[in-house]
Amino acid sequence: MDDTRILVVEDDADINEVVCERLGRDGYACVSAYSGSEARMALERATDAGKPYDLVVTDLMLPGISGDRLVAGLRESGSGVPVVVISARGAVDDRIGLLRLGADDYLVKPFDLDELSARIGAQLRGRGYADGAEPAGGGARAAAPDDGHTVLEIGRWRLDIDAHTFRIDDGPVSLTNIEFAIIELLMNHPDTVFSKRQVYELCWGEPYTVDDNTVTAHISKIRAKLRASGTDGYIRTVWGLGVKLTVPR
Missing domain, CATH: 3.40.50.2300 (Response regulator)
Incomplete structure (x- = not known):
């Protein structure tokens, strides 16, 4: 280190x-x-x-x-x-x-x-550092398709920010605006733990004033949509802290 x-x-x-x-x-x-x-x-x-x-x-x-x-x-x-x-x-x-x-x-x-x-x-x-090791890679990478869209890719996930589309392998997954914002936040910051407050303020764009189940409910809905692909495990709950996107190795 x-x-x-x-x-x-x-x-x-x-x-x-x-x-x-x-x-x-x-x-x-x-x-x-x-x-x-x-x-x-x-x-x-x-x-x-x-x-x-x-x-x-x-x-x-x-x-x-x-x-x-x-x-x-x-x-x-x-x-x-x-x-x-x-x-x-x-x-x-x-x-x-x-x-x-x-x-x-x-x-x-x-x-x-x-x-x-x-x-x-x-x-x-x-970013793959452990006891001074070099980065192991595996995080989100930005792609630049011919149409110039900004695209994030992690594992089997592909998020086209400009087209507002999310795909797993070659299959499209329908997301609400808030669900898309949550996925975008996590893909932009892989392996970073976000508290419920941070997710709400960054994705809803307003102060988090009440500790309710809004964020938890949206995360659960996203996981349900991911379950058929077997990638619902990409989103991990860190008990007592929040949620994070675990980069597949």
Whole structure:
């Protein structure tokens, strides 16, 4: 694990130091950056040297280049490095916007260091890292068909975002708008655990104010539609935490 390199981007020196110290105890090699501009230069140098970072932890309110622009720049360049955002901006729209922009997870300040560590571990495991191993692959891949549509593929699943179609092998599966949004969320972030609150806020696009069975019911309906294909097991319940898409190996 000590070969796993994490870039910590935070202009508050005390927070930066505390995060790096904690992640260092977990066995990660951390590098600090105190502005978005410094972070971008560090990322470019690492890529040029053939040793790109394995994960980025970044604040949003940064000197120079903002965290939002840093995330957008990474995704526009084609980088798939996982990004965990830590920010005092906790509004639903902020979280939804950052995840849609390409961030992989989002913690609101003040955050618990144990939770940050757990979420980083989940992101790295989801990309096949174990004790410093290289990524094993198997996550969602974007395809670019002749019609230019954005397509996600995992295992036997194929989601055409532009045509709003979902297929298993060559067979179409009919989904409601909400069911499609849930599948899209999970396929965009394989092996990432989403709580019921996160699924609701990201797929319904509104604050989650009541703990009811709405999300559970929709997940159950999706699984029922997948059962005939034998791929209902792709969606796993992580008891006490939420649901995730398990990447088939």
